[in-house]
Amino acid sequence: xxxxxxxxxxARIAASQRVMWRLVWTLLGGLGLIxxxxxxxxxxxxxxxxxxxxxxxxxAAVMVALFxxxxxxxxxxxxxxxxxMGPTFARRRIDAHQRRWRWALLSNLLVGLFLAYNQWHALNxxxxxxxxxxxxxxxxxxxxxxxxxxxxxxxxxRWQSLGQLELAKWVDDEFSLALRARTLRVGxxxxxxxxxxxxxxxxxxxxxxxxxxxWGLFAGAAVPTLYYVIADWRAGREE
Amino acid sequence: MLRELEPEDAETERSLRxxxxxWWLGLILLGLAFVLSYVFxxxxxxxxxxxxxxxLGVIFYASHKVSVADGQAGSRYAFDVKYGRWLISLISLLLxxxxxxxxxxxLPQTHDPIALAMAIALLxxxxxxxxxxxxxxxxxxxxxxxxSRALRAGYVCAMLTLATVTAVTIYWPAYLIIALAWGLFAxxxxxxxxxxxxxxxxxxxxxx
Numbered sequence: 001x002x003x004x005x006x007x008x009x010x011a012r013i014a015a016s017q018r019v020m021w022r023l024v025w026t027l028l029g030g031l032g033l034i035x036x037x038x039x040x041x042x043x044x045x046x047x048x049x050x051x052x053x054x055x056x057x058x059x060a061a062v063m064v065a066l067f068x069x070x071x072x073x074x075x076x077x078x079x080x081x082x083x084x085m086g087p088t089f090a091r092r093r094i095d096a097h098q099r100r101w102r103w104a105l106l107s108n109l110l111v112g113l114f115l116a117y118n119q120w121h122a123l124n125x126x127x128x129x130x131x132x133x134x135x136x137x138x139x140x141x142x143x144x145x146x147x148x149x150x151x152x153x154x155x156x157x158r159w160q161s162l163g164q165l166e167l168a169k170w171v172d173d174e175f176s177l178a179l180r181a182r183t184l185r186v187g188x189x190x191x192x193x194x195x196x197x198x199x200x201x202x203x204x205x206x207x208x209x210x211x212x213x214x215w216g217l218f219a220g221a222a223v224p225t226l227y228y229v230i231a232d233w234r235a236g237r238e239e
Numbered sequence: 240m241l242r243e244l245e246p247e248d249a250e251t252e253r254s255l256r257x258x259x260x261x262w263w264l265g266l267i268l269l270g271l272a273f274v275l276s277y278v279f280x281x282x283x284x285x286x287x288x289x290x291x292x293x294x295l296g297v298i299f300y301a302s303h304k305v306s307v308a309d310g311q312a313g314s315r316y317a318f319d320v321k322y323g324r325w326l327i328s329l330i331s332l333l334l335x336x337x338x339x340x341x342x343x344x345x346l347p348q349t350h351d352p353i354a355l356a357m358a359i360a361l362l363x364x365x366x367x368x369x370x371x372x373x374x375x376x377x378x379x380x381x382x383x384x385x386x387s388r389a390l391r392a393g394y395v396c397a398m399l400t401l402a403t404v405t406a407v408t409i410y411w412p413a414y415l416i417i418a419l420a421w422g423l424f425a426x427x428x429x430x431x432x433x434x435x436x437x438x439x440x441x442x443x444x445x446x447x
Contacts (some may be wrong), residue, residue: 011309123409143402150398154391181387185370187392188430191397192366196359198404199343202415203355209415212407220398 013092017099018226021068022101024057028064031110034059047119060118064145068110073105097171102232106224108149115145116218123210143214151226153187156180177220187224255320261288262327268294272338318377325373326435332365333431336424343420362420366427367436369393385437393430400426 038059041049048053152159157171193214201212265325272294342354370385372378401424407418 059305097432127297141274143405145403147398150395155396181390184387188366188390188397189370190395191394191401192313192363192423195397195404195419195426197402198361198401199359199423200421202419209403210408213401213408217401217405220401 010092013096015068017096019073020100020103023073024107027070027107028110028196029064030063031114034114035120056118056122061113063111063114067107070107093174097157098176101159101171102229104159105153105229107224109225112145112149112218112221116214119143120211120214123214140168143217146217146221149225150187153180153221153225154184174234179228179235182231183224183228184229187220190219190223250289251316251320257322258327260425265294265331266334269338270336273341276336309371319416321377322373322382324366325377328440329365329368329431330435332368336362336365336427340420340424344417359423362423362427365431366393370428371429381441385434385441388437389434392433396429397426 157176198209198212198216202209339358342358343362368391369386373382403417404418404422408415411418
């Protein structure tokens, strides 16, 4: 069997990229569909459904399942050919992985925003029902997502290829490492300021504590994620 | 036979000894502040914060008293002295953070905004010192690499603290203030201790 030509390798890299875009649009489409359903409920006078915690939990479960599907499919179909590991294609491969990584981070942000909103709603609704066990379960269930975002951000682009050491060596280049170090420093400073702010809110506006914590948990993961994506984009990774 | 100390060596040694003396004095004052905070739990505002200012001043004064003789400038010894000075101030600030925890857990009884600001500042000082690092002249690549790992641990720890505080708010709201105060301290202490352990370990590896 002969080695594929350069044109074939480039075509297969481009095909992998197309798979990635399809999956990203699937995720965004799913999110848009849910937003449309909720908007339809509101505008047809069935807004009360939105307050139903089981409806919220169901929508969140669908969203998480969709996200996991996209992640699994990305890992399975985004497979550039072995020959693309050659030095001629190194830059293209690194760029392709970094691009996928940035989109994964942005998709994470959207899902995280959606879950933070759900968490905040569910906690308040179950507080009205006086069901503390359910509040704890939902609060932690939704709260785990920002922690997953933190883990993804901390591990870096290698997250996409855990267990594939050869690939990790390619995607986690010096630039990525330096950028991630800066990002995590920003994240740490932001999280500490947030903790101090929660203290002030707790003492002077205790009723807002849970709201600040719900959104703070999301913001603590979202701010460094955005910082990374913007800094990476500004550094001209796309060039 | 031991080498006679050169005049510049002796000057640096004397200055180092002097700094340690000031550091011990700072620690004694810190201990005193702790005792006072337990003896007068409701009057911690004016008395303890004034004492704290003295402690901080003494520790920073002590750290600036360490000077390296001109003849030693640029040597490994000078680097160690300056780096040691930063490590000592980092650990001192961490100890001050403990007093911050003590004050924060009493704040609900006082609602004193100045005391709150002081206590939060005490808790954030060690974290700020770790983020900023030592002076740029000694902040070499190996120190930056170690600090970067410590900051990564700090970020994870701070986010875990936020998640834990959320759980406490939902299920055990009575312990919220305690969880927040200790959480803020832990989010500074864990990366600092991690950094010190990494530093010690890399020193050991280097020395064979």
